[in-house]
Amino acid sequence: MFILEYKLRGKPKQFEAIDEGIRTVQFIRNKCVRYWMDSKSVGKSQVYKHTTTLRNEYPFVKNLNSTACQQAGERAWSAISKFYDNCKKQIKGKKGYPQFSKRTRSIEYKKSGWKLDRDDKRITFTDGNNIGTLKLIGSRDLYYFQEFQIQRVRIVRRADGYFCQFCLKLDVRDITPELPQTQKMVGIDVGLNWYYADSDGNFVKNPRYYRKAEKKLNRLNRLKSRKFKKGKPVSQNYLKAKKRYGKAHLKVSRQRVEFAKSLALRLIQSNDLIAYEDLKVKNLVRNSKLAKSINDAGWSELRKWIEYFGVKYRRLSIAVTPNYTSQDCFNCGKRIKKSLSTRTHVCSCGYIANRDTNASLNILRKATEGHSGSWSELLDLNAWGDLSSTVVGSNTCHSKTNR
Structure with a gap:
C-alpha cells in the first residue's frame, strides 16, 4: 500500500461530525469484542455479521457508512x-488478550461513503x-493516481488537526526509477552513544529529541494537570492545555x-547492500535504566525506512543476528568480553578500533559470509521478492547484553 496524506480544512461542525463517527467506530469495535468474549466459539464471519446487527439496533450506527462499520469489525477481529x-x-x-479501545483516533472508508473532486482538491463524505x-x-497532485487505485480513505485525528489518508494499491518499484549500482556495501551498528556507526x-550523532524536549514536555504536563479538577466537568482550559501537550509530543515524534x-534514504542511495542487526526492541526496553534512551533513539524507525527504501529503489537490506557482534574481534575472530562502558576494542592480535566500528564490520561480514560469487549475484540474494529484508541466522537474539 502507498499512502498519500493531506490535511483537512473545514468548519467546527464538520470536525464534530468526524469525532462522532470516530466514537461510533470505537463503539462498534468494542461491541464486537464483547460479543466474542460472551461466546468465544464465534468466528470471523459471525463477528462481521454482528456489525449488521448493531446497525439495525442503534440508529447512530446506521448513520455511519456500511463499509466503515465493516472496517470497525475488522479491527475487532484483528485483535x-x-x-x-x-x-x-x-x-x-x-x-x-483483546482489550476494549479507549482512544480510537481514526475512521476508515472503503470504496463508498466518499467522493473526490480533483480539480478543487476537495473530498465529500456522503454518509449519515x-x-x-x-x-x-x-x-501532492491528486492526478498523480487513478481513482480506481484508491483502496481505502482514512480520516485521522491528531493533536494538530485532522488528516485524510488515501491508501493506494501501487507497486512502488514501477513508479520509481532504478538507481545505478554503486558497487558499495555497508554495515551499521545502532547504539545510544552514537545513533549508528558504519563499517566505513x-x-x-544521536539527536536525542525527547531528551532535549523533556523539560518543556514536563512543564506542559504540569500545566495540564493543574487545569483538571477531579469530580468536576472538564473545562475548556484543560482541553487547551491537553492540546498544547499533545502537539509538543507530536513534534518530537515527527x-x-x-x-x-x-x-x-542516504544509506540506500549510496550503497547497494545495507546490513544491520535484527534487534528485538520490545525486549530491550525492559531494561528500566535504558528504556527511555532506547525509545528516544527510534531504532525501529530506521530499520523500517531502510527496508521500505530498499524495496523502492531495488537495494538489498539484510538483518543479521546481533550475537557477540561487539565482542568478537573483526581481525582475528577472538571473543573479548567487555562491558557497555568499554568503548574501545583492543585485541591481543594488535587490532584496535572503536567498539561500534568493530561491531559494524562484524555485521557486514555476517551478511556476506559464505558467498563467493560476483557482485551482481550477491545483490540477487533477495531476488526482489515480497520480503523487504533478509534475516541471516536462525537464532534471533532477544537482548543486547551479549554485544
Whole structure:
C-alpha cells in the first residue's frame, strides 16, 4: 500500500461530525469484542455479521457508512486473531488478550461513503454523519493516481488537526526509477552513544529529541494537570492545555521519524547492500535504566525506512543476528568480553578500533559470509521478492547484553 496524506480544512461542525463517527467506530469495535468474549466459539464471519446487527439496533450506527462499520469489525477481529496467533506460537507471558479501545483516533472508508473532486482538491463524505465537503491541503497532485487505485480513505485525528489518508494499491518499484549500482556495501551498528556507526568508520550523532524536549514536555504536563479538577466537568482550559501537550509530543515524534527517514534514504542511495542487526526492541526496553534512551533513539524507525527504501529503489537490506557482534574481534575472530562502558576494542592480535566500528564490520561480514560469487549475484540474494529484508541466522537474539 502507498499512502498519500493531506490535511483537512473545514468548519467546527464538520470536525464534530468526524469525532462522532470516530466514537461510533470505537463503539462498534468494542461491541464486537464483547460479543466474542460472551461466546468465544464465534468466528470471523459471525463477528462481521454482528456489525449488521448493531446497525439495525442503534440508529447512530446506521448513520455511519456500511463499509466503515465493516472496517470497525475488522479491527475487532484483528485483535482477536492476534491473540489466537500468540497462543498457537506459545509466546511466553501475556498473549495480548483483546482489550476494549479507549482512544480510537481514526475512521476508515472503503470504496463508498466518499467522493473526490480533483480539480478543487476537495473530498465529500456522503454518509449519515453529515461531515460534508472538506478542503484537502497538501503539495501532492491528486492526478498523480487513478481513482480506481484508491483502496481505502482514512480520516485521522491528531493533536494538530485532522488528516485524510488515501491508501493506494501501487507497486512502488514501477513508479520509481532504478538507481545505478554503486558497487558499495555497508554495515551499521545502532547504539545510544552514537545513533549508528558504519563499517566505513563514519559516525552519526544521536539527536536525542525527547531528551532535549523533556523539560518543556514536563512543564506542559504540569500545566495540564493543574487545569483538571477531579469530580468536576472538564473545562475548556484543560482541553487547551491537553492540546498544547499533545502537539509538543507530536513534534518530537515527527522529528524522530524525519531524521530516520533522511538517514535511511542516504544509506540506500549510496550503497547497494545495507546490513544491520535484527534487534528485538520490545525486549530491550525492559531494561528500566535504558528504556527511555532506547525509545528516544527510534531504532525501529530506521530499520523500517531502510527496508521500505530498499524495496523502492531495488537495494538489498539484510538483518543479521546481533550475537557477540561487539565482542568478537573483526581481525582475528577472538571473543573479548567487555562491558557497555568499554568503548574501545583492543585485541591481543594488535587490532584496535572503536567498539561500534568493530561491531559494524562484524555485521557486514555476517551478511556476506559464505558467498563467493560476483557482485551482481550477491545483490540477487533477495531476488526482489515480497520480503523487504533478509534475516541471516536462525537464532534471533532477544537482548543486547551479549554485544
